[in-house]
Amino acid sequence: MTTAAPETVTTADPAPRRRISARVRILLWLLVVMAVALTAVAATTRSILLRDVDHRITRLLAQEASEFANFEEQGFDPETGRRFTEPDRLLRVFLERQYADADEELIGLVRRAGREPAKLVQPREIPTERPLRSDAAARRAIFASKEPTGTLRRPAGEIRWAKVDVARHGGSPHGDGPDAAFVVAFHPERERDKADQVFRILLAISGVALLMTTGIGWAVAGRILKPVRVVRTAAAQLTEQDLTRRIPVQGRDDIAALADTFNGMLDRLERAFAAQRDFVDDAGHELRTPITIVRGHLELMGDDPAEREETVRLVTDELDRMSRIVEDLLLLAKAERPDFVTPEPVQLAELTADVFVKARTLGERRWELGEVADREIQVDPQRITQAMVQLAQNAVQHTTHGQTIRIGSRAAGRSIELYVADSGPGVQPQDAQVIFERFRRGTARRGTRTTGAGLGLSIVRAIAEGHRGRVRLHDTEGGGATFVLEIENTEKNTTKNEKSTAKITEKNGAGS
Template sequence: MTTTSVTTPVTTTDRTPTARRDRRISARVRILLWLLLMMAVALAAVATTTRSLLLRDIDHRINQLLTQETQEFGNFVPQGVDPNTGRTFTDPDTLLRVFLQRQYSDPDEELLGLIRPERGGLQVVRQSREIRSAVALHPDRASLSAILDSDAASGVLSRPAGEVRWAKVPIDSPGSGRPAAFVVAFHADGEKALADDAFRTLLVISGVALLLTTGIGWVVAGRILAPVRVVRATAEKLTEQDLTRRIPVQGRDDIAALAETFNAMLDRLERAFAGQRQFVDDAGHELRTPITIVRGHLEVMGDDPAEQRETVRLVTDELDRMSRIVEDLLLLAKAERPDFVRPEPVQLGELTADVFVKARALGERDWVLGRVADREAVLDPQRITQAMVQLAQNAVQHTVPGARIEIGSRETGGAVELYVTDSGPGVQEQDAEVIFERFRRGTARRGARTSGAGLGLSIVRAIAEGHRGGRVELRRPATGGASFVLVLEDAS
């Protein structure tokens, strides 16, 4: 029996950073959406508020009109004169007809006289003109009867043809015995239609404004965010092998500040990677020789006890040298850190004397404590002591027993100088610039006594430059030899 194995293809989902980035909404789109949302809310609020104000103004104007017409009729009743009798009106029909003939009403306004005859029904007295509204109120007897019979002086009548605002003035005519009233009716739909038209116009204008804002906002946001896109594109192209790219800085706004900050970050990264590469290169270069020596001696070591002891001594010496090299390289790597030096107020005279006492144990030389600056300085006493002792050790390596070595400190202007001067062979002109580099030695100062890896002066320079305004200088005294000087400009 044969078993067939079926392999099912597995579908994987693309979860790479590029795929995730493609699904994101860009800052340009988000800014534009927020801008459009805010503008849409603001424009809608403006349009709605304008419509509300227009409707309120219409209500106020209608109320004023109704009040004015009813007041005019109320004043006319006691003062009016019947043209037929020359006396005050006693018949409501005549009163209403005479008054209505003298009035000029608005297109949406109806002035009506309502009289309830003794035999029933409803008599309507009105002006001889056509109202602009589609359906006037005077043919609607049921609504007019409701108004006449109502105890209210004003009200709102809702009809299929539209809303009607009305006010009435009852007519007191005891002699006639017929209920009568003067009615002012206003059809508000026409006025409200104007407000609605204005509202729709505002909405159309707002829509056009939003479209224009969309185009302008898209262009402006693109111009503002262009440096940000450059930052992103530059960051995407950065690799450990290429940290030389920089962002062009234009203007003085926040985007320009961002570009400057990003460029400064790239400078720090480039220095960090360069230091890392240099550390690895230096370590590989310097450690290769002792490793080769150790391996060679171990490979040829025989069974002779004396030979084995000599091999162990040589291997131990090389391992000690490797340990010193590693420690020096680690110290130089720490020099890039901001806390490499920790300045504090120090009495310069006491520091110089301490360095002198420690240096005297380095070799049999004619040690001389030179001038001592009697003042306070702001520096890292441990690092400065380390640098001065290294300079003293360097002087011992390049001088013979009994040679003069002077250690001192002085104040020159606003700067502080600490120096180590020896009477050795000095430094050749071609070596003056290279002796402070890693693993470089001066040609005239090489000798059998020099067993270092060429990192001492590099450490001294790193300590000096770790102090603000600090540096190390090589000077040539007139009496010969060499003088190494730590100059601290901002030690006050």
């Protein structure tokens, strides 16, 4: 019995979501906002127009009813010169003297015994599908209504009406309704159609405005976002080998500021990549030399014990040098971190004295403790000591037995300066700008061989910059070089510290 191999079900990768550009999103939002706003304006305008129509019809009905009521009370029959006694005569005379609006009907209704109310109307055309004078059922409903005004809704069209009952003049006092009534009716369809027509016109104008806004918004959004597209294109074309592209900056708006900021970032990236390439090249060169030496000695090492001992000594020396280079490189890499220095309140006098005590063990020189500033400063004492000892080591390498090296500190306005001055050959002007770079050494060297990799002064500069300061170089009076570590001090000056002064005096006496 054989079993079928299980089928392998493969599912296609989901299609990547299509991105909508910022230009389209801006345009869509603009159109949505404008469409809502224009629709709201059109709807509000229609509502206002319809309200005005209703108010005008109400005023017209009230005015016509009031005029008839006044005529009934104060009018005289032109044939007899007396007050009206017959309702139909009253209604006929009043209707002959009135001029109704186009959509308005003035009708007189007179009750006849056992029959429909007789109607008295003005002989003119009414621009409606079915006027009230042709609708007996509507007339009966209005004549029988006990309300003075109302709205009659019918399939042929709505009617707004007002009614004035004619007072009884000799009629039966036991009748169940008025003997006659004056009715004014208004057909609001045409007035409302005018409001609807204005609404449709506004919608058409809004549509045209949206089309114009679409074209204008598309062009304006494209012009505004053009630098953004240039930034995106430039970012997509950037490689480690080509960081030379820049974005043209036009105008002074936020987009121009973005382009300017992007160009500044590219400048920093270009410098960083260049420095990284130089650093890697120099580090590779410095590490390649001891590796070559170690490999050569190991390949040539023979069986002679003395030769083996010498080879081991040389190999160990080169490995120690490689270890120092790696440690210096790690220290410089750490200098980019925010926790490279941890400042704390330190007495400058004590710090200067401690540096002097540690530095004078570096070599047989004439060590001198110069001026000492007595104030409290905010620095990382370990890093400052490391930098000063490195400067002292550099001074030892450039001086000989018996020459003077002076260490001190002083206040310079709001800054403090710690310095190391030697009486060696000094630094050539062409070297002053490069000796603080990594793996760079000056050309003015004595015949004595130094084992440094050119990272010491780079470490000093990194420590100074970590304290938001700098390191300066100038000539020493009488010959030599003076390295100054300048750091801005934000702490207030302190009073004389007797303990620090006594300690400095004791260490200075022991050093001399």
